[in-house]
Amino acid sequence: MSAMLQDEREDAIRMIRDSAAGIAPRGGDRRRVRALRFQAPGFDPAVWRQMGELGWIGLRVPEGQGGAGLGMGAFCALAEELGAALAPEPLVQGALSARLLAALGATAPLGRLIAGESLVLTAWQERANSLDVPGTPEAPRLFLPMAEGAQSFLVPVRAGDSCSLLLQTAEGAALALEPTQDGGSFGTLRPHGGERLGTVSTAQMEEALEEAALGTAALLLGVMEQAFAMTLDYLRTRQQFGKPIGSFQALQHRAADLKVQIALSRASIEAAAALCDRAAIPAAQRRAAIARAKARAADAALLVTRQAVQLHGGIGYTDEADIGLYLRRAMVLANQFGTAALHRRRFAAAQPEAEA
Amino acid sequence: MTDFNAMTDEDFRAEVRRFVEDEYPAHLRNPPHRLHWQEGEEWFRIVQKKGWVAPGWPRELGGMGLDASKQIILIEEYERHGVARLPDHGVIMLGPLLIRFGTEAQRARFLPRILSGEDVWCQGYSEPGAGSDLASLRTEAVLEGEDYIVNGQKIWTTLATDANWIFCLVRTDRSARKQEGISFLLIDMKSPGVTVRPIINLGLHDEFCEVFFDNVRVPRENLVGEPNRGWSMAKALLGFERIFLGSPRQSAYALARLRMLAERMGVSEEPDFQERYTRLRCDLEDHKALYETFVAVLRRGESLGADVSMLKLHQSDLFQRITELMLEIGGENAGLLKPMEGNRDLHPAGQFIEARPTTIYGGSSEIQRGILAKAVLELPG
Numbered sequence: 190m191s192a193m194l195q196d197e198r199e200d201a202i203r204m205i206r207d208s209a210a211g212i213a214p215r216g217g218d219r220r221r222v223r224a225l226r227f228q229a230p231g232f233d234p235a236v237w238r239q240m241g242e243l244g245w246i247g248l249r250v251p252e253g254q255g256g257a258g259l260g261m262g263a264f265c266a267l268a269e270e271l272g273a274a275l276a277p278e279p280l281v282q283g284a285l286s287a288r289l290l291a292a293l294g295a296t297a298p299l300g301r302l303i304a305g306e307s308l309v310l311t312a313w314q315e316r317a318n319s320l321d322v323p324g325t326p327e328a329p330r331l332f333l334p335m336a337e338g339a340q341s342f343l344v345p346v347r348a349g350d351s352c353s354l355l356l357q358t359a360e361g362a363a364l365a366l367e368p369t370q371d372g373g374s375f376g377t378l379r380p381h382g383g384e385r386l387g388t389v390s391t392a393q394m395e396e397a398l399e400e401a402a403l404g405t406a407a408l409l410l411g412v413m414e415q416a417f418a419m420t421l422d423y424l425r426t427r428q429q430f431g432k433p434i435g436s437f438q439a440l441q442h443r444a445a446d447l448k449v450q451i452a453l454s455r456a457s458i459e460a461a462a463a464l465c466d467r468a469a470i471p472a473a474q475r476r477a478a479i480a481r482a483k484a485r486a487a488d489a490a491l492l493v494t495r496q497a498v499q500l501h502g503g504i505g506y507t508d509e510a511d512i513g514l515y516l517r518r519a520m521v522l523a524n525q526f527g528t529a530a531l532h533r534r535r536f537a538a539a540q541p542e543a544e545a
Numbered sequence: 546m547t548d549f550n551a552m553t554d555e556d557f558r559a560e561v562r563r564f565v566e567d568e569y570p571a572h573l574r575n576p577p578h579r580l581h582w583q584e585g586e587e588w589f590r591i592v593q594k595k596g597w598v599a600p601g602w603p604r605e606l607g608g609m610g611l612d613a614s615k616q617i618i619l620i621e622e623y624e625r626h627g628v629a630r631l632p633d634h635g636v637i638m639l640g641p642l643l644i645r646f647g648t649e650a651q652r653a654r655f656l657p658r659i660l661s662g663e664d665v666w667c668q669g670y671s672e673p674g675a676g677s678d679l680a681s682l683r684t685e686a687v688l689e690g691e692d693y694i695v696n697g698q699k700i701w702t703t704l705a706t707d708a709n710w711i712f713c714l715v716r717t718d719r720s721a722r723k724q725e726g727i728s729f730l731l732i733d734m735k736s737p738g739v740t741v742r743p744i745i746n747l748g749l750h751d752e753f754c755e756v757f758f759d760n761v762r763v764p765r766e767n768l769v770g771e772p773n774r775g776w777s778m779a780k781a782l783l784g785f786e787r788i789f790l791g792s793p794r795q796s797a798y799a800l801a802r803l804r805m806l807a808e809r810m811g812v813s814e815e816p817d818f819q820e821r822y823t824r825l826r827c828d829l830e831d832h833k834a835l836y837e838t839f840v841a842v843l844r845r846g847e848s849l850g851a852d853v854s855m856l857k858l859h860q861s862d863l864f865q866r867i868t869e870l871m872l873e874i875g876g877e878n879a880g881l882l883k884p885m886e887g888n889r890d891l892h893p894a895g896q897f898i899e900a901r902p903t904t905i906y907g908g909s910s911e912i913q914r915g916i917l918a919k920a921v922l923e924l925p926g
Contacts, residue, residue: 421923424924425924435924436925436926438915441914441919441924445858445913445918448922453831453832453835454831456837456838457831457834457835459834485831530820536826536827537819537823540826
């Protein structure tokens with residue numbers, strides 16, 4: 190990448206972070222998060238619309254189709270900020286649908302989605318812990334987050350090297366909901382046909398799902414960063430035995446180890462995003478980088494949020510303490526778009542042995 | 546003389562690669578232990594002929610004048626080829642210190658002799674009672690007329706048997722706060738009263754030594770900088786070299802040997818091995834990504850912060866975990882003193898032992914965690 194393009198890319202990433210801080214500040218108002226949890230639809234449609242107005246939902250959509258035409262570097266920066274703010278709005282899922290609608294040239298539903306006027310969820314998942322797209326049209330589609338707030342579902346059906354995409358309205362859909370630990374929900378959809386919008390290649394579908402996995406890794410990075418920052422504050426202020434507990438070496442060393450895991454996660458995610466933003470990257474190379482980033486982020490986020498609760502002591506186990514919100518969010522996000530173990534297997538399959 | 550900094554990174558990398566591929570002695574690639582001066586001198590002479598002894602020194606002082614980014618490329622290419630590290634304390638530590646804090650006379654006297662290989666330097670910092678707590682060092686230098694009289698003991702002095710000079714941190718003021726009474730002194734190891742005793746390490750190699758000073762007379766002009774300012778001078782020299790303790794090289798080399806061992810032992814396709822091996826591969830690749838972020842800081846011409854401790858902490862831990870898996874899959878072979886079947890690539894015990902000191906030297910992992918906790922995470926004292 191030329192120095193100028195590199196600068197432009199970094200500027201875009203900075204701007205998107207600033208704009209995220211506007212409506213979803215890190216460590217900001219967690220009363221909003223609490224007010225929305227376990228209440229249908231689990232997020233705020235007004236905030237969703239705001240995200241649309243800011244161009245976030247269509248961030249990856251080409252400018253010619255009404256999007257911002259930005260890269261994965263910018264998208265991951267945004268996801269990180271939203272993760273840190275615990276924003277419940279399903280940005281990664283909305284962006285996945287936007288990407289597919291754009292590939293299909295489905296102008297009308299795309300326009301409404303990226304304006305934040307509607308939520309389109311891509312109902313791609315047939316089994317737990319899988320990134321495979323089902324080949325049967327009627328297979329129930331699982332783990333649709335915030336499905337109660339969706340206006341329509343985009344249902345891919347795989348046939349060999351291509352995927353048909355059907356758009357089904359939420360009205361009258363056979364949808365079953367189960368609440369999730371973070372206060373949202375998972376919907377199970379029994380597809381019933383819908384309007385056939387066209388097809389994308391299986392490779393395009395896989396690339397879109399991998400980008401969603403990377404976006405989820407970035408959400409997890411934000412979650413762990415913020416949980417860690419709150420824990421450091423606690424370590425500096427909480428007094429026991431006449432001094433701040435953060436002065437005890439056992440806790441200092443644990444904090445240092447968590448910091449290393451967070452730094453590895455960031456490096457891995459940002460390197461994967463930078464790779465996605467380069468032209469003509471072989472699919473296997475991109476997949477290996479994303480798989481590694483998602484595996485790292487999932488493990489690290491669970492480690493950091495678990496330890497964050499532990500380091501808060503008794504108060505950390507109360508629902509009243511905000512630190513628990515981060516653990517619950519990490520529990521839900523860690524396995525979305527593939528568990529750490531699944532991604533490590535994908536990495537091993539995608540990346541040939543290095544010479545040494 | 547070539548202005549290497551004016552070359553593109555790609556051209557410079559190609560030039561270094563050509564140099565080591567054409568001229569590096571094959572039998573010295575990836576040696577299993579630190580080479581003694583005599584073992585590596587052949588390579589030193591080749592480097593000297595090329596004029597590449599001191600990559601970081603300014604050109605007018607006989608160095609290559611490389612900026613940080615080019616130095617990293619040079620070291621990356623050396624590492625990639627398995628080039629051995631020579632006794633290099635003169636080039637890496639003392640040279641930059643004299644260039645920055647020494648007198649004109651000291652520079653003129655010592656720098657050319659480092660470049661010619663006439664002087665081989667070792668570093669006298671640690672003492673039996675001053676390891677992680679280095680500032681509590683007690684080797685004392687007392688001024689008597691125009692000479693300092695030095696008494697005390699240094700330890701873990703790498704390759705002191707090969708060196709004819711040693712640079713030391715010595716206490717020159719017992720009344721001052723512990724960091725403030727320390728000076729930086731250059732001592733000729735042929736002086737009467739200097740005794741060197743090699744220490745055999747767990748690898749059964751005599752890489753480091755004890756050095757004893759018994760009323761050693763050192764001319765006053767061998768003190769570098771101002772008296773009692775040695776600590777801050779030595780600290781100021783902890784420059785970008787700190788990144789190399791976190792280089793992925795050791796782990797990358799070990800991981801490739803783990804793979805060879807797994808194949809030899811017939812476990813490479815077992816799911817349990819595959820799972821653990823893939824984890825280590827991911828750790829290494831993520832480590833490389835983190836390493837690159839610090840390299841990028843140097844490329845921008847900025848200096849490294851205390852967070853560089855993360856690299857050393859993670860690299861040494863990863864290196865050890867790789868060799869621990871070697872020990873496990875090697876079966877009874879893991880107890881062998883020598884490589885399996887005479888094949889240097891199949892030596893689980895050797896690699897395991899080699900990984901042990903990495904979490905101890907250059908600031909132990911516990912010290913690195915302490916640095917991170919205080920200087921980066923700002924946790925209270």
